[in-house]
Structures are given as structure tokens and as C-alpha cells.
Amino acid sequence: MGRLEGKSAVVTGGGTGIGRAASERFALEGARVVIAELNPDLAQETEQFIRDAGGDATFLQTDVTDEDQVEATMASVMVAHGSIDVLYNCAGGSITTDGKVDEIDLDAVYDHTMSLDLRGTMLCSRHAVPHMIASGGGAIVNMSSLAALNGVNMHVYSAAKGGVISLTRSMAASYARNGIRVNAICPGFVLTERVRERFGTAAGERPAQTDKTARRYPFGVGEPHEIANIALFLASDEARMITAAIVPADGGMSVY
Template sequence: MRLKNKTAIITGGASGIGRATALRFANEGTQIVIADINGDGGQETVNLIKQQGGTALFYETNVSDSKQVKELVSATVGNFGKLDILFNHAGVGNPDVKSVDLEEEDWDRIIDINLKSVFLGIKYAVPEMKKASGGAIINTSSLLGIKGQKYLAAYNASKAGVILLTKNAALVYGKDRIRVNAIAPGVIDTQIIDGWKNDERKWPIISRANALGRIGTPEEVANAVLFLSSDEASFITGATLSVDGGGLTF
């Protein structure tokens, strides 16, 4: 087991990539805290982990709220005694509109959930990881944090910010044996792409717009997160791992 006796927080763990990663971690011996605003989905993830013999707890958390993120980290340490891994995954999509038509409230919401939450996770996780003599933080960026796409200004900006925040944290906390990396998924079969699936004109193009000619699965992304969380990635920090089927090369 690659993560035996480790303790991990997974934000956005109620569904999709977050849930797939939680189940993957559980198979590797990790004690897991699921954080999400979706109480039913979060508890369902916990139940699935327990059904396969794992250990997990759920904390309903608004990841853009400093107090709630601080309490999440404190509760994790209170229950399991330490924090080894943080997967900052919670995120939201962007209305498909031009920048001039994007409501300021939508901009603030997307930046808060996709980027500010990563800052808050790092802020409160790092002190506990220092106590544990190290740890691993994985932040979710996106293919669209590396290249632009029309009508997704806030999403592009938030996910690009995650990449530079990841590099910054890697530089600052490497001396504390805390590795900080990011993943950049492409088009993955999760709820966030439901709108694209319903577009009969765009979906046939979007669904094949990479070197492999297909969309990815949450489990394929979970495998990448597991690698970056494990000792197999012990000399990797400040990196952004593209999990996009070659979308950047297309």
C-alpha cells in the first residue's frame, strides 16, 4: 500500500475526480476526510469507502470560507492526529459568456472557489504538515489553466492562478519537506462537462479534441493524484502534470 497510515483531506470529494481519488486512496491505506458543500454526495463517498473496508469522515465545508477551512484542518488532526496529504480539488465552471457580459458576482464566485480555496488550503494545512515532518499538496488546475478558451475568462484566470500558486508554495515549503504539485485535467467525464455534452454541434468536436481522441475518466486522473501524493514522486515539486489525453499537443 503506497499511502498506508497516511491521512488525507480531499476537497470536492462528493463526486467525480474527488470521489474517484478518495476511493483510490482508500485502497492504498489512507485515512480520508471528505470536504464538500454537497452533504449527501460527501456522505455517499464516505459510505463507499467504508464498504470497501476503508476509514473516512465527511465535513460539510465551503472551501472559500477561511473559518470553515481552518476548522476542517483542525477537525482532521483532531480525529486522526496528523495531516499528510491535501488534495485541493473543489471547483466550479464558468458561464460561457464574453468577459464584458460576465457578471462580477460570477467572477468573484469562480475565483473564490477555484483559486482562493487553494490558498486557504495551503495556509492551514502547511503548519500541520510541518508538525508531521512533511507532506504532499496537490492542487487541481486544468488544461484551461494553461491555454485559453473563448468565453471562459474567470475559469481560465482561476486555473492559471492555481499553477503559479503551486510553484510559489513549492519554492517556499520545500525546505520543510512539503511537496506541492498541480494536475491539469483535460475533458474528463464529470458533471462539469454536462453542458458540453448537451451541445449537439460542439460535443463531437470537444469529445475528440486531443491526441487520444476520447475524453478521460475520473479514475485516470485519480491515478495521477495518487502518484504525486506517494513517495514515488519524492523528487517532484512545483510541477503541473497534464492529464489531458494530449490535449495540449492537439
């Protein structure tokens, strides 16, 4: 029996990176996964991979920053599956033009990043929560970042992910009596394709410990499946006693 057996799970940004690893893992654990993703090529690859492995996955093209699309996606999930038991708000990320408040092009960076990382999380939660309340509860897992806890030179991303932490704790408080648990994960660097490019490492390889950034991670830089494992636990009934938790997942970097 899988750890998410029979549950209906929506994973945003499931086309690649951590969202893809989580979609695959959730399906392997028995969830009926909906990949709510902007990029159809990536999402269809994830969907096909899961189906080929015998899992249940459906791609619904969704821009998480667009309220009408988000509302329509959640309504479609309800028609198809009858409930939304898990929402993993994974779509997000920083952009290279982010920086210090006195240097950035505020309009370009602020609007994009706040919209994707904070508004997207808020909109998906806003349209999943009423369905969760109606069916007696559920689990929301949000993606924050170590950038929200440590000082980084990406001030907008840091603020957006800080907002995700505050939103997580407020929603956890507001919906606890409705049986909804809300938790967030704060990864350090995770070796998605995007981050691999930064380190110049091939799939399956970890960056050399001679790399200045990699050396700060005593357990090595994380892999997408390692974050997916944490999301799986928080999404599953094994975490029944846990809500409002902010889980750093940085391989010991922040205490090292």
C-alpha cells in the same frame, strides 16, 4: 501495502467527480481519507462507499471558501488523525455564465469562480501547511486546468486556474525545506457527471469520436479515475523527487 498506507489525506470536493474518484482510490491505497465537501448528500455517499469497501473515510462538511470552516476542518483532522500528510485541493469548477472579459457579469462570475477555485485552494493550503510543517512534511496536489494553459472563452476560470499554477510553484519553493511537495494537475475535459451531461453520454461510455470536441482528444476524453491515478502518484512517496510540477492530463489534446 497500499501506496498511501497510514497517511492522513484531506480531499476537498470529494462528494462527486474527480474528488470522489480520488477519495475512493486514496482509501483503497490505505489512506485515512477526510472528505471536505459542501454537499452532505454527495459526501455521505462517498463516505459510505469507502466504508462498505473496508476503507477509512470521514465526511466533514466544509465550504472551502469560508476560512473559519476550513480552519475548523483541518483542526478536526489533526484531532482525529494526528497529522495531515496529503491535501488534495480538488473542489472547484467553472460556471456556464463565464465568458469573455467584455461580456461577463463580472461581479457574479468573478466572485464565485475566484473564490471557489483560487481562494479555496489558498485557504485549505494556508490551514494545512502549519500542521504539515509541524509533522515534517507532506504533499499538496492542486487542481488547475488546461484552461489555464490554452486560450479558452472562460476568462475568469482561466485566470483562477492560472493563479492556482502560480500558487503551486510559489508554495513549492517556499516549503521545500519543510518537506512539503506541491504539484498541480491540468486536465482537459474529464467525464464527470457534469461533463457527461454536456456530451450527452451515459456512465461508462466515452463520447463518440464524431463529436467535435471529443475528436480533439487523440486518446479519448479522460475519466475521473484517470485523474485520480495522477493525484495518487503525486500524493505518494513515489513522487518524492517531484515538486512544482504542472502536469497536463489531456490525453494528448494540447499537442495534437
